[in-house]
Structures are given as structure tokens and as C-alpha cells.
Amino acid sequence: MTHPAPCSAPAADAAGDAVVDVRDVHYGIGERAIFSGLSLTVRRGRITAIMGPSGTGKTTLLRLITAQVAPGRGSLRVFGEDLERLDSRQVYRLRQRMGMLFQNGALLTDLDVFENVAFPVREHTDLPEPLIEKLVLTKLQAVGLRGAAGLMPAELSGGMARRVALARAIVMDPEVLIYDEPFVGLDPISLGVILRLIKQMNQALGITSIVVSHDVQELSSIADDSYLLSGGQVAATGAPAELRASSEAAVRQFMTGSPEGPVAFHYPAPDYLTQLLASA
Amino acid sequence: MSSAHDGYLVSGLRRLGATALFLFELLAQCLPALARPRLIVSQIYNTGARSLIIIMLSGLFVGMVLGLQGYDLLQRFGSADVLGSAAALGLLRELGPVITALLFAGRAGTALTSEIGLMRATDQLTAMQIMAVDPLRYVAAPRFLGGVIAVPLLTAIFGIIGLFGAQLIGVQLMGIDAGVFWSQTQDSVRLRDVSEGVVKSLVFGCACSLVAVFEGYNSEPTAAGVGLATTRTVVASSVLILLLDYVLTAAFL
Numbered sequence: 121m122t123h124p125a126p127c128s129a130p131a132a133d134a135a136g137d138a139v140v141d142v143r144d145v146h147y148g149i150g151e152r153a154i155f156s157g158l159s160l161t162v163r164r165g166r167i168t169a170i171m172g173p174s175g176t177g178k179t180t181l182l183r184l185i186t187a188q189v190a191p192g193r194g195s196l197r198v199f200g201e202d203l204e205r206l207d208s209r210q211v212y213r214l215r216q217r218m219g220m221l222f223q224n225g226a227l228l229t230d231l232d233v234f235e236n237v238a239f240p241v242r243e244h245t246d247l248p249e250p251l252i253e254k255l256v257l258t259k260l261q262a263v264g265l266r267g268a269a270g271l272m273p274a275e276l277s278g279g280m281a282r283r284v285a286l287a288r289a290i291v292m293d294p295e296v297l298i299y300d301e302p303f304v305g306l307d308p309i310s311l312g313v314i315l316r317l318i319k320q321m322n323q324a325l326g327i328t329s330i331v332v333s334h335d336v337q338e339l340s341s342i343a344d345d346s347y348l349l350s351g352g353q354v355a356a357t358g359a360p361a362e363l364r365a366s367s368e369a370a371v372r373q374f375m376t377g378s379p380e381g382p383v384a385f386h387y388p389a390p391d392y393l394t395q396l397l398a399s400a
Numbered sequence: 401m402s403s404a405h406d407g408y409l410v411s412g413l414r415r416l417g418a419t420a421l422f423l424f425e426l427l428a429q430c431l432p433a434l435a436r437p438r439l440i441v442s443q444i445y446n447t448g449a450r451s452l453i454i455i456m457l458s459g460l461f462v463g464m465v466l467g468l469q470g471y472d473l474l475q476r477f478g479s480a481d482v483l484g485s486a487a488a489l490g491l492l493r494e495l496g497p498v499i500t501a502l503l504f505a506g507r508a509g510t511a512l513t514s515e516i517g518l519m520r521a522t523d524q525l526t527a528m529q530i531m532a533v534d535p536l537r538y539v540a541a542p543r544f545l546g547g548v549i550a551v552p553l554l555t556a557i558f559g560i561i562g563l564f565g566a567q568l569i570g571v572q573l574m575g576i577d578a579g580v581f582w583s584q585t586q587d588s589v590r591l592r593d594v595s596e597g598v599v600k601s602l603v604f605g606c607a608c609s610l611v612a613v614f615e616g617y618n619s620e621p622t623a624a625g626v627g628l629a630t631t632r633t634v635v636a637s638s639v640l641i642l643l644l645d646y647v648l649t650a651a652f653l
Contacts, residue, residue, distance in 0.1 A: 215531070
């Protein structure tokens with residue numbers, strides 16, 4: 121697959137505005153290369169969509185940005201800090217400026233909803249209990265689940281769990297919110313609620329948002345910038361409308377969801393007929 | 401030596417090294433974890449209090465078997481009166497610490513491993529890291545300390561119930577004089593015997609808890625991975641307990 125020039129470069133002229141700056145990153149798991157020269161920039165105060173077919177390394181990119189893994193080559197700067205130069209204490213300090221919404225919510229199963237949201241506050245501050253209570257209830261109100269404060273995670277639906285996780289992610293007022301596949305497995309109502317919340321967090325609180333997903337339609341409605349990953353690199357960048365108008369085959373195939381295109385439906389295999397006749 | 405044996409040896413050594421490194425990291429987090437006694441008390445309840453029934457039942461039956469076997473054996477030499485001494489020393493120095501630790505590994509160790517393994521599989525540990533909370537301090541250290549505290553307490557309970565079981569058989573069933581039974585017990589038990597039991601139970605508690613927490617923390621984040629880690633906990637803990645028991649017994653003799 122070829123890697124075309126970007127439709128536009130949203131961050132090229134705004135390096136000073138960059139919250140996350142990925143430059144020529146190479147990363148692999150075992151023999152398999154996930155990224156081979158990945159470069160992208162996430163600008164402050166914007167919603168940036170990271171899209172791409174399954175297996176292109178979207179979640180791995182989040183793991184790199186949150187310093188859970190280190191790139192083999194290239195530079196990765198978050199809030200202007202080179203992640204490679206940070207020790208574990210500095211990484212933890214950096215992470216206090218981030219929030220992350222996991223695909224499955226990742227709520228702590230032995231704590232109720234209230235305690236889940238209060239968890240980072242209790243860990244990082246010495247706020248008095250009445251203030252923690254007010255803070256947690258405010259965040260739960262923002263996601264519409266103040267009434268569910270006493271429920272355990274096992275009693276929540278998938279959409280509710282994700283909203284609680286969102287309340288927990290914003291309770292420390294992060295500068296960046298990272299969403300890992302926030303729309304997977306949601307019914308249309310929950311999906312609409314999550315979409316609205318992502319937009320609200322960005323507009324009302326000015327939180328820079330990175331949304332990783334392969335749900336093109338949903339992302340297009342809220343994203344300011346988009347990156348389409350393919351073959352370990354950025355296949356296309358620009359506003360969602362620009363990506364939709366792209367003439368590049370790989371971009372068109374992804375944006376239209378067509379089975380025909382450079383991304384093959386079949387996993388590489390020997391000739392079908394030969395294999396069938398051989399087994400007969 | 402064949403290459404297959406080499407592979408096992410290297411992977412075994414690697415695992416041993418990883419466990420040692422994990423222990424150092426864990427110990428470094430134990431001091432900060434002590435500042436949150438609520439978490440440790442909750443783990444003592446989970447691993448210790450919830451193991452009480454199985455420990456007490458096992459203690460009673462082990463003590464009763466010890467009473468039966470001991471009485472039969474000692475009577476052949478005309479020394480049935482020393483049953484109290486034999487039961488007390490056997491329970492205090494050997495059976496109490498070893499059986500308690502084996503039961504703890506099977507009941508609480510597996511629960512710890514599967515709990516932490518599932519937390520890994522459902523991204524709870526990663527979520528903590530992203531929230532700038534070290535899971536070693538919040539999850540692993542309190543569970544390790546809870547186990548280290550719980551095993552000696554369970555061992556003491558096992559010993560007391562076991563001695564009661566031996567007394568039940570020796571005195572109530574076989575007719576040994578109660579005064580003789582208890583005075584023999586009191587006379588024969590020295591501080592050294594008690595300390596041997598305490599040291600063994602502490603060491604076994606450390607070993608069982610370390611294995612359980614390590615296996616859970618490093619399990620593959622899949623259903624099969626958590627299952628395998630749980631099995632490893634039982635196998636590794638059991639072998640380690642028996643090996644350490646030999647070493648400690650040799651050291652105390």
C-alpha cells in the first residue's frame with residue numbers, strides 16, 4: 121500500500137500549539153512492525169480523531185502517548201516534554217495532566233460509582249471529604265449519573281460504565297482527554313450521549329481531545345482534525361470533510377467502508393482452489 | 401543436557417530473576433502502603449478472615465488424626481501419656497505452619513492471583529497507571545502485607561484448634577488424664593519451639609503472598625492466562641512451602 125501525501129497538515133504551522141507531537145516514530149511488537157515513521161500532531165483545544173482499520177495500531181499509539189510503552193525510534197513529545205527523557209516519577213506527574221477513557225470503562229470493580237470517580241482525587245489531593253463529595257457529584261451530574269452514585273460497576277450498562285469512566289477521567293480537570301474506541305458496542309442513545317459529552321468537554325472545559333475510533337460517521341461530526349492510519353504511517357490528514365473528498369484509494373475505501381480497495385478482505389493465503397483440491 | 405532442558409532452565413532462571421526484581425519493587429512500595437491501614441485491614445479480612453472456616457475445620461481434623469495415630473504409636477511403647485507433648489510439638493513446629501500455608505495458597509492465594517489477573521485483563525491496572533497511581537502500591541503491596549500478617553494468625557488458630565482436636569481424642573476418647581495431657585504439653589513446649597513456628601509461618605506467608613501477587617500481576621490478560629497464573633500459584637506455592645520448610649527445619653535443629 122502506498123502512503124500518499126497528506127490532504128492537509130493541520131499542525132505543521134502550529135508547532136507551538138502542539139500538545140502531542142509524534143515525529144518519525146518506529147515501533148514494533150516482536151518481528152511485527154506497527155509503526156514505521158509515524159508523524160502527527162495534536163493541537164491544543166481541538167478534537168483530533170485518529171482513525172484507521174482494525175490492527176493499524178490506534179490503541180498502540182495511545183499507549184505510546186501515555187508512556188506505557190516507548191518507541192523504538194523517533195521522538196514523542198507530550199506537553200513539550202520528550203517522553204524518552206522522563207523518569208517514572210516525571211511520567212506519573214505528566215499523566216496527572218491527562219485523562220483517559222478506556223474501551224471497557226476500566227472501572228475499579230471493588231469500588232462503587234462514587235468511589236470510582238473520587239479515586240484520583242483521594243490519591244492526589246488532601247481535599248476535605250465534603251469538598252470531594254461536591255466535586256464528585258458535580259462530575260457525575262455532568263454525565264447524567266448523579267443518581268447512580270451508589271451503584272457498583274457490575275450493576276451498570278456498557279454506556280453507563282463509560283459515562284462513569286468519563287466522569288472519573290475529568291474529575292482532576294485534565295488538559296488532555298484520550299478516548300479509546302468510545303463508541304464500540306453502544307446503543308444509538310448511549311452513542312449519542314457519549315458524542316455530545318465529548319463535544320461538551322471540549323467546548324465547555326476547553327479540554328484537548330484525542331479520539332481513537334474506526335466509526336467514521338460519528339467522528340466526522342465532532343472532530344476538528346483527523347488522521348487516518350494505515351500501514352504503520354499516516355495515510356491522510358485533514359478535516360473529516362477533506363478526508364471524505366480524498367481521491368486516494370485507501371482513504372476512500374476506509375471512509376466509504378467499501379470491501380473493495382487496497383485493504384484486502386482476505387488474509388494472505390495460498391490459492392483457494394489448490395488448497396481445496398489438495399485436501400480432497 | 402538437551403536444548404529442551406536448557407530452555408526450561410533458562411526460562412526458570414528468568415522467572416526467578418523476575419520474581420526477585422518484583423519482590424524488591426514490592427518491598428519499596430510496602431512502606432507507603434502502610435500509610436493506608438484501611439487497605440491492609442481489608443486484605444487481612446479477605447485473605448485471613450475468609451479462610452477461617454477451612455483453617456479451623458482442617459486444624460480440628462489434623463489434630464484428631466494426630467491424636468489417634470499418636471496414641472496408637474505411643475501406647476506400643478507404653479508412653480501414651482506424652483501424647484500432649486507430641487501433638488503440641490508436631491502442630492507448633494511442623495504441621496501448623498505447613499498445612500496452614502498450603503491451605504492459604506489454595507484458598508486465598510488463588511483468589512489473589514485471579515483477582516489481580518482479572519484487574520489486568522480488564523485494564524484496571526492500566527487505568528490506575530494512567531491516573532498516576534502505582535498499582536504496585538495500591539493493589540499489590542496491601543495484598544502482600546495482608547497475606548504476610550494473615551498467615552501467622554491463621555497458623556496460631558490452626559495450632560490451637562489442632563491441639564483441642566488431639567485432646568478430644570486422647571483425653572475424651574482414649575481416656576488419658578486431662579491433667580497429664582496439659583502438663584506434658586506445658587512442660588515440653590519451649591520458647592524455641594514457638595519461635596520456630598512463628599518464623600516458619602512468617603516465611604511461608606511471605607512466600608505464598610509473593611507468588612500469588614506476582615503471578616496475578618504478570619498474568620496474560622486473557623481468560624486462559626488468568627487460569628494458568630492461578631494454577632501456577634498453587635503449584636509454585638506448594639513446592640516453595642515444602643522446600644522452605646526443609647531449609648528452616650534444618651536451620652532450627
